[in-house]
Amino acid sequence: MPDYDLLEPVVPLGIDTAPSRRPAAESLWRIGEVSCFQLNRNYAVDRKTAVLLTDGLTPDRTCHARRLIFKELPGGDFERGAAAPLRCDCLWHALDIETAEFDAISQRRTLRAWEGRLGEVWRTASPSWIVDAPTEPGFLRAGAASRAGLHGGVIFPIMLDTEALGVIEFFSRAARERDQEQLATLSAIGSQIGQFMKRRTAEAELRISEERWRRLFETSAAGMALTRLDGVFTEVNPALRRILGRAEDEIVGHSFLELNPEEERAATAEALAKFRSGSLTQRQVEKKYLKKDGSLVWLNITTTVVPPTETAPPFLQSVYMDITERVQAEAALRASDERWRAMFESTAVGIATSDLGLRYVTANQSFQRMTGYTEEELRGLKPIDITHEDDRAAMLARVDEFVAGPQRGHRIEKRLRRKDGEIVWADVNTFFIPATDSTPAFIGGMAVDITDRKRAEAALRATEERWRAMFETAPVGITMLDFEHRRYLAANKSFQRMTGYTEDELRQLTALDVTHEDDRATARKRIDANVIGGQQKRYRRKDGEVIWADVSAFVVPATDSTPAFVGAVIVDITDRKRAEAALRASEERWRTVFEAAAVGIATTDLEHRYVTANETYQRMTGYTERELQNLTPEDITHGDDLAATRRFLDGIFTGLHRSYRIEKRYRRKDGELVWADVNPFFVRATESTPALCAAIVVDITGRKRAEEALQQAQADLARINRVMLLEEMAASIAHEVNQPIAAVITNANAGMRWLEAGQPDLDEVRQALGRIVRDGTRAGEVVGRIRALVKKVPPARDRANINAAIREVIALTQTEVQRNAIRLEAKLADDLPLVPADRIQLQQVIMNLIINAVEAMSSSGNGPRDLTIASGEHDANAVFVEVRDTGPGIDPAYIDRLFQSFYTTKPNGIGMGLAISRSIVEAHGGQLSAVSNQPRGAVFRFTLPVEEPRSESSIQSRR
Numbered sequence: 001m002p003d004y005d006l007l008e009p010v011v012p013l014g015i016d017t018a019p020s021r022r023p024a025a026e027s028l029w030r031i032g033e034v035s036c037f038q039l040n041r042n043y044a045v046d047r048k049t050a051v052l053l054t055d056g057l058t059p060d061r062t063c064h065a066r067r068l069i070f071k072e073l074p075g076g077d078f079e080r081g082a083a084a085p086l087r088c089d090c091l092w093h094a095l096d097i098e099t100a101e102f103d104a105i106s107q108r109r110t111l112r113a114w115e116g117r118l119g120e121v122w123r124t125a126s127p128s129w130i131v132d133a134p135t136e137p138g139f140l141r142a143g144a145a146s147r148a149g150l151h152g153g154v155i156f157p158i159m160l161d162t163e164a165l166g167v168i169e170f171f172s173r174a175a176r177e178r179d180q181e182q183l184a185t186l187s188a189i190g191s192q193i194g195q196f197m198k199r200r201t202a203e204a205e206l207r208i209s210e211e212r213w214r215r216l217f218e219t220s221a222a223g224m225a226l227t228r229l230d231g232v233f234t235e236v237n238p239a240l241r242r243i244l245g246r247a248e249d250e251i252v253g254h255s256f257l258e259l260n261p262e263e264e265r266a267a268t269a270e271a272l273a274k275f276r277s278g279s280l281t282q283r284q285v286e287k288k289y290l291k292k293d294g295s296l297v298w299l300n301i302t303t304t305v306v307p308p309t310e311t312a313p314p315f316l317q318s319v320y321m322d323i324t325e326r327v328q329a330e331a332a333l334r335a336s337d338e339r340w341r342a343m344f345e346s347t348a349v350g351i352a353t354s355d356l357g358l359r360y361v362t363a364n365q366s367f368q369r370m371t372g373y374t375e376e377e378l379r380g381l382k383p384i385d386i387t388h389e390d391d392r393a394a395m396l397a398r399v400d401e402f403v404a405g406p407q408r409g410h411r412i413e414k415r416l417r418r419k420d421g422e423i424v425w426a427d428v429n430t431f432f433i434p435a436t437d438s439t440p441a442f443i444g445g446m447a448v449d450i451t452d453r454k455r456a457e458a459a460l461r462a463t464e465e466r467w468r469a470m471f472e473t474a475p476v477g478i479t480m481l482d483f484e485h486r487r488y489l490a491a492n493k494s495f496q497r498m499t500g501y502t503e504d505e506l507r508q509l510t511a512l513d514v515t516h517e518d519d520r521a522t523a524r525k526r527i528d529a530n531v532i533g534g535q536q537k538r539y540r541r542k543d544g545e546v547i548w549a550d551v552s553a554f555v556v557p558a559t560d561s562t563p564a565f566v567g568a569v570i571v572d573i574t575d576r577k578r579a580e581a582a583l584r585a586s587e588e589r590w591r592t593v594f595e596a597a598a599v600g601i602a603t604t605d606l607e608h609r610y611v612t613a614n615e616t617y618q619r620m621t622g623y624t625e626r627e628l629q630n631l632t633p634e635d636i637t638h639g640d641d642l643a644a645t646r647r648f649l650d651g652i653f654t655g656l657h658r659s660y661r662i663e664k665r666y667r668r669k670d671g672e673l674v675w676a677d678v679n680p681f682f683v684r685a686t687e688s689t690p691a692l693c694a695a696i697v698v699d700i701t702g703r704k705r706a707e708e709a710l711q712q713a714q715a716d717l718a719r720i721n722r723v724m725l726l727e728e729m730a731a732s733i734a735h736e737v738n739q740p741i742a743a744v745i746t747n748a749n750a751g752m753r754w755l756e757a758g759q760p761d762l763d764e765v766r767q768a769l770g771r772i773v774r775d776g777t778r779a780g781e782v783v784g785r786i787r788a789l790v791k792k793v794p795p796a797r798d799r800a801n802i803n804a805a806i807r808e809v810i811a812l813t814q815t816e817v818q819r820n821a822i823r824l825e826a827k828l829a830d831d832l833p834l835v836p837a838d839r840i841q842l843q844q845v846i847m848n849l850i851i852n853a854v855e856a857m858s859s860s861g862n863g864p865r866d867l868t869i870a871s872g873e874h875d876a877n878a879v880f881v882e883v884r885d886t887g888p889g890i891d892p893a894y895i896d897r898l899f900q901s902f903y904t905t906k907p908n909g910i911g912m913g914l915a916i917s918r919s920i921v922e923a924h925g926g927q928l929s930a931v932s933n934q935p936r937g938a939v940f941r942f943t944l945p946v947e948e949p950r951s952e953s954s955i956q957s958r959r
Contacts, residue, residue, distance in 0.1 A: 085110040086122055086167065102148040105141055116140040117155060118167055125164040127156035127183045127190070132175035145171070152176030156186040160194035223299070223320030229276045231255045231268075234315065243299070243322050245292040259289045261296065271303075275316060281305045286323060298327040350426070350447035353433075358382045358399070361442065370426065370449050372419035383445070388415035388423060399430075408432045413450065425454040477549070477570035479506075480556075486511040486527055489565060498549070498572050500542035511568075516540050532566070536573065548577045600676070600697035603683075606653055608632040611692060620676070620699050622669035633695075638665035638673060652682050652693050663700065675704040747771040799834040800842065802879055802944070803871055809846045810869065813854070820858040822865040829872040832879050835944045837924050842944075845917040845928075849883040849940045852913065856887030856938070863936065874943045878926070881944075886937040890930060898930055917942075 088106040093099055113123040117138050121128050130136045130153035134146035145151070150171040157164040168190065217224050223240030227233050236251045244251065244259065251259075260268050264287055274280035282304045288296040300321040308314040344351055350367030354360050360378040368374055371386055387395050391414040398410050409431035416424045426447040435441040471478050477495030481488055488506040496502055499514055506514075515523045516538035523537065534552045541547060550571040558564040594601055600617030604610055610628040618624055621636055637645045641664035651657040659681035666674045677698040685691040751768035754761045806828060817824050850867070857865045866886045874880040890898065899918045914928075921928040921942045928942040 085112055086118055087111075097148070099148040099150070102141060102144040102150065105144045109140075111140070118169065121155045121157055121167050122164060125157050125159060125162070127154065127187045129154055129176075129178040129183055130171075131177060133171065149173050154183065154186060156183070156190045158193050158197070159187075159191040160198055163194075165194055165197070223322070225251075225256075225318050225320070227256060227316045227318065229272070229305075229314060229316060231257055231272050231316075240320050243297060243320060244289060250292065261288050261290060264288065275303075275305055286327075289320075297322060298324040350449065352378070352445050352447070354383065354443045354445070356441060356443065358384070358443065367447060370418075370424055370447060371416055372422075377419075386416050386418075388417050391415050416447075423451075424449060425451045477568075477572070479568045479570065481511060481566045481568065483555075483564050483566055486566065495570055498541075498547060498570065499539055500545075505542075514539050514541075516546060547572055548574045600699070601694070602628070602697065603692045603694045604633060604649075605690065605692055608634065608649055608653075608693075617697055620668075620674060620697065621666055627669075636666050636668075638667055641665055649680070649693065652680055653691075655682075658682055663704075673701075674699060675701045744772050744776055797836050797838050800837045800839045802832055802835055802837075802842070802881060803828045805839055805842050806846055806869060806871060806881065809843050809850060813847065813850050816851070816854055817867065820854050820865065822854060822857055822867050824867045824869070827868060827870040829870075832871060832873065833946045835879060835924075835946055837944060838920075841920045842924075845920050845942065846881065846883075848913045848917045852940075853883055853885035853887065853938070857885055860887045877947065878943045878945050880941055882939060882941040884933055884937065884939045886933065889932050889936050890938045892932070895930065895932075899928070 087110045091103055091106065111119050111122075113119045117128050117130065117136065117140075120138070130139065132151045133139050133153055134142045134151065136142065139145070151173060152175045153169055153171040155167060155169040158166045158168060217235075217237050220237060220239055223243045224237040225233055225240055226235040232255050233252045236248060241248060241251065257265050257268055257272075268287075271280060271283055271285075275283075282302070284300070284302045286298065286300050289299050291297050300323045301318055303316050303318040306315050306317050344362075344364050347364065348366055350364065350370045352360055352363040352367045359380075359382050363371075363373075363375045363378045368378070371378070373381070373386070384392055384395065395412065395414060398412055401410065409429065411427070411429045413425065413427050416426050418424055427450045428445055428447045430443060430445045433442050433444050471492050474492060474494055477498050478492045479488055479495055480490045487510050488503075491501075491503050491506045496506070499506070501509070501514070512520055512523055512527070517540070519537045522535075525531075526535070532553050532555055534550065536548065536550050539547050539549055550573045551568055552571075553566055553568045556565050556567050594612075594614050597614060597616055600614065600620045602610060602613040602617045609630075609632050610625075613621075613623075613625045613628045618628070621628070623631070623636070633649065634642060634645055641662075644662060645664060648657060648660045648662060652660070659679065661677070661679050663675065663677050666676055668674055677700045678695055679697075680693055680695040683692050683694050747768045751765045751772070754764045754768065806826070810824065810826060814824075846869075850869070853867050857863075857867070864886050866884075868882075868884040870880075870882045870884070872880055899914050918928045921944070924944055926942055926944040928940070930938060930940050933939045
């Protein structure tokens with residue numbers, strides 16, 4: 001029997017992964033090929049305890065070696081299964097036993113659960129007895145065991161509940177029969193070893209965990225504390241003490257309510273109550289704590305309820321993170337964001353952002369006003385959409401460079417097309433904003449409205465071009481001279497032509513060199529005295545000729561790029577000087593004409609008061625020039641012509657008329673009347689004389705008297721014409737008079753019979769008397785019309801109803817019309833305006849035309865005899881009367897002679913009717929014309945104005 005004292009049994013009770021803790025006398029079979037799973041020295045039993053645990057397990061003392069075979073999963077977890085290999089981790093044996101070959105094979109070989117006796121024990125978790133290892137079926141190391149002298153053995157698993165953690169095998173030098181009791185004992189020992197290992201591992205892990213948590217608590221950068229459920233601190237770590245600036249005894253034993261600002265204690269107390277009631281198990285809050293110095297510190301506090309254990313009541317554990325800097329940064333960020341937002345919204349510069357797809361995201365008010373789009377509308381657009389069509393290509397090229405290259409911004413001046421279609425120039429700065437933790441990358445843009453600047457630049461360029469063009473093309477001379485010597489620096493073409501020198505020649509000369517000899521002394525004095533301004537002087541041209549010039553000199557101050565110099569504008573006034581001489585001679589001639597003219601000439605000022613009047617005008621009015629200067633033209637104008645005079649004089653001075661012509665009457669100083677043909681006209685102001693109205697007045701008194709005699713003769717002739725018409729219509733007139741007289745007699749006889757009846761019928765008598773009155777009135781009207789036509793009275797104009805005049809003539813000529821079997825139709829327009837006319841003269845014209853038409857149709861044979869008399873509006877300012885017949889018509893060869901005096905187509909006519917009719921119509925301001933009717937006959941038409949014609953004073957105005 002082997003001596004158990006020669007053995008070194010070490011029973012594994014715990015597990016540790018640290019290589020430094022591996023015991024030297026352990027034998028383990030391990031799962032896996034890499035990590036080594038060994039016993040933890042801290043939890044291994046001592047040698048004596050191991051012997052006690054294994055002593056007596058064999059029937060004799062021949063056991064010389066024991067091996068522990070163990071399996072381990074990577075990470076420390078254990079598993080059973082066919083895939084888990086077994087490997088010998090360590091072994092031990094008596095010192096006098098030579099088992100090197102057996103040990104090497106055991107350590108080198110790995111076994112699966114289905115391989116050999118070890119695999120069987122591992123797979124079944126049941127112990128196995130080996131009677132003689134060299135001859136044992138399924139024992140894979142039989143040869144090595146035989147050479148090592150190992151025979152009897154036992155293999156049993158280390159169990160943790162139902163899990164096999166490893167396998168231990170014992171060998172002795174002698175073969176041994178199966179001992180079931182010993183197998184059961186070894187199985188129990190394997191389970192006990194597993195339980196010891198579990199308990200000792202748990203204890204070791206607990207101590208390690210406590211050490212870790214204690215080190216974490218003490219060394220953590222975050223504040224940590226333990227408190228009772230009433231909020232009283234029991235432990236605080238150094239970090240929390242540093243955060244609060246308090247010693248441990250200033251925190252432990254105190255309630256954290258004392259560290260809360262007054263305004264937050266109620267919420268904290270409420271949370272404590274919920275922790276105690278169990279309705280709250282964890283709370284995270286950001287709040288302020290009071291430091292020892294009274295200042296505030298912002299903390300992120302996570303408080304968790306730790307449940308009670310068998311030995312400890314529940315408590316609160318809290319982790320405190322100092323977030324003061326973060327809170328301050330957030331506040332600063334909010335303030336900064338508010339400032340930037342205020343600047344974004346209120347700045348006068350347009351600001352917009354877009355995503356990396358170049359679609360607008362935001363736009364401030366200035367950019368919205370600049371483009372005319374709202375922010376919502378812009379979000380559906382890209383910058384290219386509102387860029388002027390002509391600038392899009394350049395913009396796209398810059399954007400491509402911006403997106404593809406390292407450039408992080410670009411600037412461009414371009415035109416924007418507003419929503420309303422207008423163009424806005426903008427200076428656009430575009431820049432890339434990288435992504436942050438909270439915002440994606442985007443593109444920002446600042447747009448400054450430079451429309452006014454662009455316009456100013458364009459205006460400046462245009463101004464510069466205009467000034468350059470003016471300098472080069474000005475019809476006046478322009479020169480630039482140095483300030484000290486008055487040497488020419490530049491001269492335009494006009495000055496070169498004026499002096500006969502080229503610009504290069506002038507640059508070699510001074511202003512004195514081209515000044516006339518007689519004017520040089522004065523010019524020298526002006527230069528010496530630095531006199532700048534205007535003067536008139538003479539130049540001596542290169543060819544020796546003399547020219548007069550009006551010179552305006554001025555100083556042009558120095559700029560950053562040019563020194564001060566003298567500029568001069570030189571106007572050639574040679575012609576003006578000659579003209580002034582000619583004007584003086586002309587004035588003398590016109591004064592002679594004014595004084596010696598046979599017509600009156602007078603001038604008036606803007607107040608209508610006479611200024612001058614020549615001798616003829618003074619003789620015409622009977623006033624001297626001095627007397628006239630206290631009068632106005634209205635003062636000596638006849639009252640009937642005063643309104644027209646005032647109206648046209650006002651028109652002259654207000655610019656309504658440039659001139660006009662009027663025939664009017666003056667009341668001389670002695671009271672006599674003078675007819676004058678007056679031609680007033682406006683004379684504009686000059687540099688030396690004010691504006692005035694001049695009038696040329698011709699005495700036409702003799703002509704007017706001759707016209708009055710002519711008018712009387714014409715009136716007499718018209719009266720004769722009317723008498724002749726009545727003579728031609730004698731039969732018709734007799735019929736018109738006899739008919740009502742016969743009716744009067746008939747009605748009188750009827751009335752007498754009614755009165756002589758036995759029973760007089762007064763109603764019938766009354767009706768007969770009414771008819772007598774009616775017919776008598778009718779006869780009186782006929783006689784009255786005839787009397788009016790032949791009565792010798794001066795023409796009298798009044799507002800006449802043209803249709804009433806036509807109807808009266810139709811009544812007078814009705815019998816003549818019916819006697820000649822003529823159908824008469826009157827087409828008179830309603831609501832015609834009244835016309836200013838002599839009613840008798842108009843009726844004479846209408847009667848002439850009707851009688852002519854009746855006579856023409858009565859001699860025309862069997863054709864239709866239709867007579868149409870029409871009236872209507874010729875235009876807005878005139879009415880017309882038209883007489884249309886179906887007679888033989890007018891011979892086109894003689895149509896131009898119809899209105900000539902003494903031309904007639906009637907056998908017994910004298911040729912005055914149409915001539916007199918035309919003169920009457922034209923005297924009324926109208927026109928009388930004749931054309932052929934279609935298909936036959938003639939049409940006579942005359943027009944009359946609806947306004948009063950100025951027959952008594954002929955007026956013509958020019959605008």
